[in-house]
Amino acid sequence: MIVPRRKLSFLERLYLPAILSGLRVTLRHFFRRKVTMQYPEERWVVPEGYRGAPYLVRDQHGDTKCVSCQLCEFVCPPRAIRIVPPGPDGPPADRPNAEKMPKEFEINMLRCIFCGFCQEVCPEEAIFLQQDYSLTGLARGEMIYDKEKLLDLGGIHQDRHLKWQRKHAEAESQKVSPPS
């Protein structure tokens, strides 16, 4: 298709009116409200439900909620999660009747794609995508977060169910099974 080229008028060929109207737009912005954020000194407010970095949480009693079921490791698309289960002689779980707790739990934040599958699949509500979006480090090794770091960053999650504590209380109150 051929687009016929319009003949320019004299004023248009003069070029200056266009420059001036451009300058007017720029000038107008000097007197408007400023929208630029001075990142990283200034940070935006992260909205509710934002999918930032996944961290492990403790419940309100300070117990590690993860029981090392490894479903997050299984579902993780970029295989960023690596869990070492406790084995038969591993460290005892924080809640005695939960029986187990990971010996090691690593998330490679360089691999993580913040998809939230781990949070969705977790049967214990032990991992949540939180509000951190800017993770930096000086070496690759620093970007592999271990269990302690993940728990420290994750903080406390107010657990409404306290499943294991409730089960424990129920079993204690029954005490009917004769000792084996």
Add this chain to the structure above:
Amino acid sequence: MSTVMQREAPPATTGTVETFTVKVNGREVVVPRTTPDPVSGQALATTMIQACAAVGVEVPHYCYHPKLPVAGNCRMCLVEFGTPALGPDRQPVLNPDGSLQIRKSPRPAIACATPVSPGMEIYTETAGVKQMREAVLEFLLVNHPLDCPICDQAGECKLQEYALDYGRSASRFEEVKVHKPKAVDLGPRIMLDDERCILCTRCIRFTRDVVGDDALGIVNRGGYNAIAAYPGRQFDNNYTLNTVDLCPVGALTSKDFRFQMRVWFLKETKSLCAGCATGCNILVGSRADQVYRFTPRANDAVNSGWMCDAGRLNYRWIGREDRLQTPESRRSGARHWSAVLEELAAVLEGAPPGSVAIIASARQTSEELYLLKQLAAHLGARTDSLPRIGEEDKFLVHEDKNPNSNGARLLGVCYTEMGINLPYVVQDIEAGKIRTLIVFGEDLTREEWELPEGWLDKLETLVVSDILPNGLTKRAHFLLPGCAHVEKRGSFINAHGRVQRFMKAVEPPGDARPEVELLGELLHRLTGTPLPASLEGLFNRMCADTPALKGRTWADLGDQGVTVPV
């Protein structure tokens, strides 16, 4: 342990068994009137679940197991059925089109314990059957703790599978669940969780009827029913870990595998147990080149579906830190395969005939033994392998602890009586006639072989291939690190002449190499003719060269193996 083990009785059926036709979901199938009992061999009436299995229809079940006596307590296999209607004259009533009129039973029956009769029709997929399965499952889950996240059975649990098919999304149970003991120490290798148990009694029947050790039973009443060992006794026979496989839920778990790895991560490789000459078929469960467990694989000609605890736990050494990983010539200091094998080939080339002896191991694969025999023929060397005798029982454990004794015998590496040549070899070494000794996979410095003091000092060259460091590998001039059997492919010939193959599950550590590779390269350097590059080709060549194996091929072996006369 004071148990009387029974060898599985042969099927007692003689002659031909009468057959008749039944219909499963409208499909006709011919079934025998009786089927031998899996334990006693006695002829028992064929059941509905067996007729369904014959047409490939799976009826959900917990307590039924094809290799155990029937108990009929879980009620999961309830099906609807009909039988030909009989008139007042006791003759079958016919439809107008001449077919048998079927009278549907008003009540369902458990498929595992109800005998089939001629003309019977079984319906496993009706709305009523589905409803019954849902109801039974709901009852089974009433007191179940639902602690799948911490349960080792998760991923291979029948409760999980059937809950997906027939379960509700939420429980209707509003009362408090009955709590029973958890993490009960049942025996040295078994952990019991009574809350998860659905009381199917598979474990009780297995240990009582198959092993012959009546160690387990159910105690207490009603909702407090629980599995327990006989008071004051441990559940500690050599077959306890089979109950972990049998348990359809997570009640019985292995202490060894407890909290080690989730089962869905495990890659399962078909392999064999190398613990004794029985050659039980196994699956190797591994992840990221680490072996986590052995589980038995069904083979009716060898181990039915069981294996002993000793064989099952014989895997930890595979991942040991001190495995031999680097080939070594301690003369030149070479530490690369090509340099070491070149130097070794030159040494062997220069050895006069009759001055070399080879001690092979009956724990090696048939292919390796074949290559060693070829090497012996080329060098004019004498060969032998060593016997390894231990305790046996009347069930699976064989007294011969070498997995491939018959392979060594058939391939001519040793005489029928193993180790008979060794004293003469040692004599010749002491007399200075034999100057070069090649040893594969045996530590000759151990006291059990009762060899004279200082006999190794007379040797000019000692070539050792092994997996773990030992007294002999320390003395070797040439060290050739080999592979555990889960790190390579090959075949064994068991005590009854069953030729069986096994597959590679994990990578060998470091520079360790399968022995067939290094022997093949060595032979190529010595003879100038290359050997088949693949293991299949090598196996087929071995069979062509060995009278007892004539005509067999690698493909023939399949998953279950073939029997040759020994």
